Each structure stands twice: as structure tokens, then as C-alpha cells.
Amino acid sequence: MSVTVDTPRVSYLTEENTIGSWLLTTDHKRIALLYFASITGFFFLGGIAAALMRINLLTPTGAIVSHEMYNRLFTMHGVVMVWFFLVPAIPVTLGNFIVPLMLGARDLAFPKLNLVSWYLFMTGGLFATYSLFAGGLDTGWTFYTPLSTDYTKGHVVAVAIGIFISGFSSIATGVNFIVSIHRLRAPGMGWYRMPLMLWSLYATSVIYVLATPVLAMTLILLGFETVFHVGIFDQRLGGDPLLFQHLFWFYSHPAVYIMILPGFGVMSEVLTTFSQKGIFGYKFIAWSSVAIAVISFFVWGHHMFVAGTSVYSAITFSLLSFMVSVPSAIKVFNWLGTLHKGYIKFDAPMLYALGFLGLFTIGGLTGLFVAALGADVHLTQTYFVVAHFHYIMVGGMVSAFFAGLHYWWPKITGRLYPEMWARAAAFLIFFGFNLTFFPQFILGYLGMPRRYAAYPPEFQVLNVLSSAGSTILAVAYLMPVFYLGYSLRHGARSPSNPWHATGLEWKTQSPPRTENFPIIPIVTEPPYNYPRPEDRTRAA
């Protein structure tokens, strides 16, 4: 194999290294690294809250913290993980870094707006986190009224302001990506020549732009209600508590697809590269991302099946929720088709991606259980739901995040990570994850409600299993911090295309220069233009 290892002296990392040059940078690659640092911090903050909850659930009466403290822990876990990790995670880090490179562009359409978005994110994030510590919010991340407006003593308004501010960073990122994808494609790159990562980030951005403002308005009304007790959401004053849930889930259900769609994009890149084969059903995967984005706006009512909505509305939302699983299944089947007869290599990104396939499929299929009206009456508000969405969010999205992080790590840092350690972490995450969350399906089916600090003694075995799994998961999530950190200084220099992948990002040096490409590339072939399996056999 003849790979020329070019060790570039000049790159975006070496250009200028003062604190000011990083904090005021408009380079999409540096902003991505700023986001990496922030996102990692929030991930471990939310993770610590989860770990404390799992330790507490070791005994039926609660092992370490008071019931009030437990309420605060799951609220902090939810708020931090949803708004300050999952929603931004892949787009602002990997997306920020890779979108212009994939487009063959020198930067995003609005570099200054990109920097502003990071400051908005940090302002909102730090403000919300401070309020969580200072006031101890205990409403759960969903802020249901009238609990949040009339009964809780936590800092509802302050946390809402933090989320409100960081919401505008999502909107800024969404606007930036959509305009960049429309306007900055390299010559010759038609829509169907774009890598599928760009399609999925485009779909994500549409949801960012159209759903986030609804949450912003909902939080304004929530704040108003909390401070003045005016009665929009208060039944006693003529208001409607369900109205809050409608508004909240009008954002928060599409937000679920904000979290998972970028993961789908990473999957399409990693699976093709490590099976050295073109994607199966390109157009189906591309348009299923768009379909998911569209349908996601019409399923929010399934969060209120047991909240007293009319049976006709429940039936409609149930059917629509089933519909959203169709494009998701199309993707999974097409990825399997991609693997078929591929030259599969089990490098760490591929292991994470295969883990995603299994875990996302379980998460998706159990989603059908809770979309069914009859089953949902039994399963709603139980650990079954908790397990279901963790299989999607953590099993799916976080695995995809790690797949993408390892896949593009050589491009981002110019270094190769230690392969064996990375594979070990991928295995441990898969194992630890299943041990943590599979028992929760059973617990939920047996009727253990979510968000309770205590439980009947007969549930203890399954809870201990789950807590044991979470310690494995915690160790596995810490491992990349060490070995990736180690590779920053001691890793081998990476060639420009270590995986023999297609895609414009691999056609420039690793790490790229500030302007990405010395000359803007011209695209003359479809994406994923790997040799066809039959041609390989003939050649062999």
C-alpha cells in the first residue's frame, strides 16, 4: 500500500496560538474544537448526575441521597444531557468541522455567526448549569405545569432563560448549515453528489430553525406564568395545563430527531468507508432524512396519550408515530445492504457503527410498542420508556458520535489514535450499555415508574444489574478521554486519507490548512465511488 505520509508543518492548528486567536476565531475547524471542549464538559456533568442516580438505586429505599436530591439529580441529568449535549453534539462539533470540508468550501457561509453561536451556547449553558446548582430544579427536564409554575422551589425561570439563550445558538447553526449547503457546494457537486452526512445535517438544520423558536416562545410563556401566576397554563385561573405539553412537545419531539439524524449521517459515512463499498440506496437514505424531519413535526401528541387528549387525536398521533418509523427502517435496511458483500474492516469507528446498528434497532422497535395506544397505557411513565429512549439517544446517538469522532480524529488532529484501546472501549460501551438499560425494559414492563427514588424490594436485582452496567459504561466513556488525549501528543502522524475513504475531506491534508483546500476541488464523480464488489472479484 503506497500512502504518502505528508507531515504538514502548517495547519489550522499551528497558524496562530494565542488565547485571543482561539476565542475570536471564525475558522469553522477551531470553533468545532471550542465546541468539543464545551460538549465534553457537559457530557460528564450530566454523566455524573446519572451515575449518582444509579448508585442511589442500588437499594430499594435509596442508597446515598435524599428523595429531594434525587429529583434534582434526574432534572440536572435531563436538562444538561438534552440541551447541552445531545441536541448540539454532532452538528456543532463534527458537523462544524466537516461540513465545509465535505462541501469543498473554505468555511461556512457565516463564520462570524458561527462564533456567535458558540458564545450563545456557552452563555446559556453556564447560566443554566449555575442555576441548577444554585436553585436545585426538581421538575424533570420537561417542566410540566403546574408543577413547574406553582409548586417547585427551584429556579425554573433562570434555567429556562439559559435554555432560551442556547436555543439561539442552535438556530444560528441551523441557518449556517442550510445556507452553506445551498450556496457553497464545490463546482460539480449536485445534491445527489453530496455525502449523506450533509443530507442528514440539512434535515437536522431544518428542525433547528423551525422547532427551536416554538420552544423559545413556550419558555417565555412559562416564565411569565411562573413569575406572575396569570393563568395561561393554570386550570384554576381558566388556563390549560395540557397546552404547555402541546407546545413543549411540538419542539421536543422533533428535537429527538435533531439528536439522532446527525448520527444517521455519521453511519452512512463510516459504514461505506469500512466496507469499501458504495452506499446501498443513496436516494432512499437521503430522502428518508427529509421525511423524518417532516413527519417529526406531526407526532408530538403521542406524549399525551394518557393525559386526557381525545381518543381521535390519540389514534391520529399513534398512526403518525408509526409512520415515522418507516424512513428510519429504510435507513437501517439500506445500511445492511451496504455491508452485504463489502470488504468489512473492524476498525474502531466500524465497531461503534455496528454497535449503533444493533442498539438503534432495539430502540426503534421498542418505540413502536409505546406508539401503540394500548401498550402505551401500560408502559407510559415507566422504565420501559426510559430504556427505549436511552437506546436511541445513548446507544444510538452517543455511539454514532464516538464512531464519527474516531473516524475523523486523524483529520481533526493529524494523529492516529491507539486502535486497540479504541476497540476495547467500543466493546465495553456496547456491553456496559446493554447491561445498564436492558434490565430497565423488564423493570418498566413489570411496572416500575420512572423518576422514583425508591422502589419495591422485588425490583432490586434488576436495578443492581443496571447500576453495575452503568459503572462499566462510565469507565468505557472515560477511556477515550485518556487514549485520545494521549494520541494528541504521541499518536503517529496521520496521512491525509488513512481509511482510503472517498469524500472531499480526505483529499486535503490532515489536519487541514485554515483555508481547507489550496484550490477549490471540482467534483466529477458520485459520492462513495468505491469499486463494485463484482469488479473486485474479477480483478482478484
Place this chain on the structure above:
Amino acid sequence: MHFQYSSAEHQAESAMSGMWLFLAQEILFFGALVFVWVYCCYQHPAGFRLATQHANLLIGSINTAVLLTSSFTFTAGLLAIERGEPRRLIQACFATIGLGVVFLLLKGVEWFKDVGDGLVPGAHFSLTGPDSGGAQIFYVFYYVATVLHALHMIIGIGLVLWIAWRARRGDFSRAWSTPVEVVGLYWSFVDVVWLTLYPLIYLAAL
């Protein structure tokens, strides 16, 4: 020109798309409010009618006229710079700012009167009787909507001032005036928001 664009025209078109997308976001932002407003109006028709009767139709109508005129003056400025007349653009900017300030002052007078009349939701709300609850909800929307709209106006006035300053510096010409057009889109949008709020606040009881 930024280095990711191939031409000034390329950059200008991208800036316009960016503003249109931002406005799409704004539509969903105010759209959520209007949706809840209409929903609550449907729930409490009598309360909302009672509240609307106390809205100041005169000031509201004058303000509508003022705001529509301001969009006209700004657009006139855009046409002027496209003909290569920066002085006319600066004049148009100051006319727009003037009308914007008149709008905010009238709005301030209206709020002052509302508060004086006890039209503040809460324990001391002045409209009593069986429809008081619905009327209070109306006034929640009234204040949230008009304050948010006023904030958009203040930002808009800042942007128009910035356009005037850049025009004075000689940044704009017949060949290039993208920021003027982008700010124009924003200003007209704020105008359109008001055209949605005007019937909801002042005309619903007629």
C-alpha cells in the same frame, strides 16, 4: 468578500438566504404565540371580547399607519441606493428611524395608560366579573406580544442606524448594497408581525 465565496454576488445571495431563514425562524416564534392566543380566545370568547373593548384602538391604528409608512421610507432608501444615491438613503434611514421612534413613544403612552387603568393581570386587575379570567389571559398575550415586538423594533432601529452610518462612510454603491436589502427584509418583517397583532389586539371585539 469572504474567502469562501467565489464572487460578491455569490456572497450577497447567501446573505439574503440567511436573512430569509432567520425570518422563517421568527415566523415560528411569533406563530407559536399567535396559535396559543387564538386557542385561548376560542376557550374564553367573552373574556377576550371584554378585554379587547379596553384596548386603545386609536393609538393602535395610528401606530399601524406609522409602521407601514416606515417600511415605505426604508424601501425608498433601498431604491435610492440602487440608483446610486447614498444621500437619499441616509435621509430615508432617518425618516425610518423617526417613524420607528414615534411608534415606540405612542406604544409607551399606551402601556402607561393600560397600567394606569389597572389592566395588569394579577390580583389588582381592574376588569372584574365572570369574564375576568379570560380578560387577564388576553392581557398576558398583549404584553408578551407588544414587548417582544417593541424589542424587535429597537433592534431594527439600531440596524437602520448602522446602515445610515455605513452609507455615510461610503460603503454602499449602485453595485453593492446587500446589507441595506437584508435590513429591509428584517424591518418589513417586524412590520408584518404588527399587522398580525393589530387585528388580534384591537379589532377582535368590533
